[in-house]
Amino acid sequence: MDFDKEMLTHFYRTMVRIRHFEEKANDLFLGGVLPGFIHLYIGEEAIATGVCSNLAKTDLITSTHRGHGHCIAKGADIQRMMAEIFGKKTGYCKGKGGSMHIADFSIGMLGANGVVGGGYNLATGAALAAKLRQTGQVAVCFFGDGASNRGTFHEAVNLASAWKLPVIFVLELNQYASTTPYRTTCNVENVSDRAHGYGIPGVVVDGNNVFAVYEVAKTAVERARSGLGPTFIEAKTYRIKGHFVGDPEKYRSKQEVEAQKGNCPIKRFKEKVLADKSMTQAELDSLDAAAAAEIEAAVKYAEESPWPEPEEALEDLFVEGVWHDA
Amino acid sequence: MRKITFSEATLEAMAEEMRRDSTVFVMGEDIARQGGIFGQFKGLPQEFGLERVRDTPISETAIVGAGLGSALNGCRPVIDMHFADFLGVAMDEVFNQIAKIRYMFGGQTAVPLVVRAPDGIIRSAAAQHSQSVEAWFLHVPGLKVVIPSNPADAKGLLKSAIRSDDPVMYFEHKRLFGQMGEVPEEEYFTPIGKANILRSGKDVTIISYSAMIQKVLKAAEQLEKEDHISVEVLDLRTIFPYDREGIAESVARTHRVMVVHESPKIGGVGAEITAYICETLLDELDAPPVRLGLRHVPIPFSPPLEQFVAPQVEDIVAAVKKMK
Ligand SMILES: Cc1ncc(C[n+]2csc(CCOP(=O)(O)OP(=O)(O)O)c2C)c(N)n1
Numbered sequence: 001m002d003f004d005k006e007m008l009t010h011f012y013r014t015m016v017r018i019r020h021f022e023e024k025a026n027d028l029f030l031g032g033v034l035p036g037f038i039h040l041y042i043g044e045e046a047i048a049t050g051v052c053s054n055l056a057k058t059d060l061i062t063s064t065h066r067g068h069g070h071c072i073a074k075g076a077d078i079q080r081m082m083a084e085i086f087g088k089k090t091g092y093c094k095g096k097g098g099s100m101h102i103a104d105f106s107i108g109m110l111g112a113n114g115v116v117g118g119g120y121n122l123a124t125g126a127a128l129a130a131k132l133r134q135t136g137q138v139a140v141c142f143f144g145d146g147a148s149n150r151g152t153f154h155e156a157v158n159l160a161s162a163w164k165l166p167v168i169f170v171l172e173l174n175q176y177a178s179t180t181p182y183r184t185t186c187n188v189e190n191v192s193d194r195a196h197g198y199g200i201p202g203v204v205v206d207g208n209n210v211f212a213v214y215e216v217a218k219t220a221v222e223r224a225r226s227g228l229g230p231t232f233i234e235a236k237t238y239r240i241k242g243h244f245v246g247d248p249e250k251y252r253s254k255q256e257v258e259a260q261k262g263n264c265p266i267k268r269f270k271e272k273v274l275a276d277k278s279m280t281q282a283e284l285d286s287l288d289a290a291a292a293a294e295i296e297a298a299v300k301y302a303e304e305s306p307w308p309e310p311e312e313a314l315e316d317l318f319v320e321g322v323w324h325d326a
Numbered sequence: 327m328r329k330i331t332f333s334e335a336t337l338e339a340m341a342e343e344m345r346r347d348s349t350v351f352v353m354g355e356d357i358a359r360q361g362g363i364f365g366q367f368k369g370l371p372q373e374f375g376l377e378r379v380r381d382t383p384i385s386e387t388a389i390v391g392a393g394l395g396s397a398l399n400g401c402r403p404v405i406d407m408h409f410a411d412f413l414g415v416a417m418d419e420v421f422n423q424i425a426k427i428r429y430m431f432g433g434q435t436a437v438p439l440v441v442r443a444p445d446g447i448i449r450s451a452a453a454q455h456s457q458s459v460e461a462w463f464l465h466v467p468g469l470k471v472v473i474p475s476n477p478a479d480a481k482g483l484l485k486s487a488i489r490s491d492d493p494v495m496y497f498e499h500k501r502l503f504g505q506m507g508e509v510p511e512e513e514y515f516t517p518i519g520k521a522n523i524l525r526s527g528k529d530v531t532i533i534s535y536s537a538m539i540q541k542v543l544k545a546a547e548q549l550e551k552e553d554h555i556s557v558e559v560l561d562l563r564t565i566f567p568y569d570r571e572g573i574a575e576s577v578a579r580t581h582r583v584m585v586v587h588e589s590p591k592i593g594g595v596g597a598e599i600t601a602y603i604c605e606t607l608l609d610e611l612d613a614p615p616v617r618l619g620l621r622h623v624p625i626p627f628s629p630p631l632e633q634f635v636a637p638q639v640e641d642i643v644a645a646v647k648k649m650k
């Protein structure tokens with residue numbers, strides 16, 4: 001497939017916005033500025049980018065504890081994301097969620113989830129509603145190789161297949177579940193082989209190639225929209241950073257990580273577009289610089305934003321009414 | 327006496343029991359390769375091998391369910407839940423199977439299983455990684471529930487739990503893993519069902535447990551120094567079966583009682599304990615019992631919000647002063 005300049009620009013801009021956001025989050029966390037935990041998506045940017053580039057604003061996604069990339073690719077506002085990971089009042093969740101729980105329901109981003117495998121049934125149910133309400137929406141569920149061992153995986157995929165729901169299951173196989181290498185907890189090379197047992201297509205794709213991810217996702221979205229039901233996409237990738245910022249990473253060697261850096265999706269994108277002359281170095285540099293500047297501005301916004309008032313902790317539990325202790 | 331950390335104390339308990347009894351084994355996510363997120367399994371794989379110190383897939387239902395099956399067939403499994411929050415994933419195994427199997431089948435079998443569940447608020451872990459859920463299990467007949475507040479009890483209760491022929495939910499607060507404390511060298515057991523008086527007093531009893539004990543002790547010191555209020559601190563240690571005698575004796579000394587915990591106040595352990603006191607010890611009371619607990623919201627991420635929702639030393643002090 002040929003990609004026009006606009007699409008190439010979109011791919012690159014999205015990937016570098018995610019990368020800069022994450023690098024900044026890393027530095028801020030190590031600098032003691034951010035509370036909580038941060039799980040970085042660095043090295044996996046091509047997956048969220050390739051998949052979400054096929055989605056309309058009204059389409060839906062569910063995400064994971066490693067959700068910054070999914071948010072950005074779906075079109076979330078970077079300032080409000082940054083404010084949220086700072087714990088500020090102006091954040092997406094008014095400081096109640098933090099890095100692991102960012103959501104923007106106005107763009108169909110149904111939330112990052114701190115419970116591994118928490119998204120399967122949400123996405124399936126969202127697809128069910130799309131079918132019942134005949135909205136034409138597609139729902140995408142992002143999850144990890146560790147998550148693929150949760151029992152809910154099977155229930156959700158079976159249900160989605162039996163009811164031919166417009167949902168796409170996107171496995172980001174980044175080789176590790178926290179400290180656990182994929183092959184020590186799963187006795188198959190490709191998790192997507194399971195798809196055949198549920199009567200849906202299971203496709204393996206190079207998750208570090210944004211073009212390839214885009215194309216398989218495009219087919220899956222078309223299939224879902226035309227009422228043919230779910231697809232299981234298995235995107236092979238690698239988690240470059242630790243499981244969380246500060247992870248001592250005793251479960252793998254530095255050499256292994258270094259070797260994988262050569263396969264960085266952003267580096268590969270650049271090499272390709274420069275080689276076939278579809279983009280110039282200057283164009284790439286200017287997109288890069290713009291993303292970096294945007295992230296700096298978001299940090300400034302977050303820093304200058306107020307903390308929530310303590311009593312705000314009691315708000316938002318229900319639509320109506322607040323419980324006040326005696 | 328020597329001082330070791332809470333997590334080292336639990337490690338000693340595990341190692342001693344695993345050496346003694348080859349049917350004791352442990353399984354959970356990320357416990358072997360990195361010794362558990364809080365170091366609570368460090369060194370066990372080296373001594374006991376990866377058969378008895380098992381890394382599992384992220385399959386809580388399978389972990390808890392297979393633990394139960396192994397207990398029915400001659401093992402004494404210790405299951406690690408990673409975070410207490412993920413007990414929800416395996417709830418059917420816990421409350422429809424583990425808790426009922428002995429009773430429902432007329433006492434034919436026992437379920438000697440321990441579920442270890444790190445709980446509690448720690449540095450903005452937010453709503454899905456901060457909960458204390460002991461009250462859920464208090465409500466289910468068939469489960470014993472223990473919750474140490476210091477290294478010595480952590481070891482003694484874990485050893486008792488592993489030796490118990492009944493299923494034990496063992497909650498360990500994430501903020502306590504690094505805490506140092508005196509732990510005897512010689513073998514000992516902390517009995518399940520026995521509370522502990524950590525500080526004697528005559529004006530009010532504060533019943534608490536787990537990490538909240540630290541705040542209660544601070545509040546007690548402050549009340550003594552600044553307000554001459556003498557506070558007795560009772561560490562419950564076991565949520566079920568709770569120590570009725572110990573509670574009654576303390577209330578008979580002080581005539582005022584407060585229960586403080588980090589889990590939600592509504593429907594919580596404090597509700598049970600204060601109801602029990604009102605039902606049976608009303609004549610002893612000079613003031614209505616008081617409960618402090620988490621405000622009725624999930625635990626928020628942002629530090630000022632997180633601070634606000636759980637009882638702090640000042641809240642305990644103020645509540646005691648209001649009782650006088
Ligand atoms: C139900 C549940 N079990 C365990 C955890 C703890 N945990 C958080 S992330 C993680 C590893 C997830 O691995 P994977 O699904 O492969 O995603 P990745 O981190 O590689 O993106 C674990 C075990 C959790 N959050 N939820």
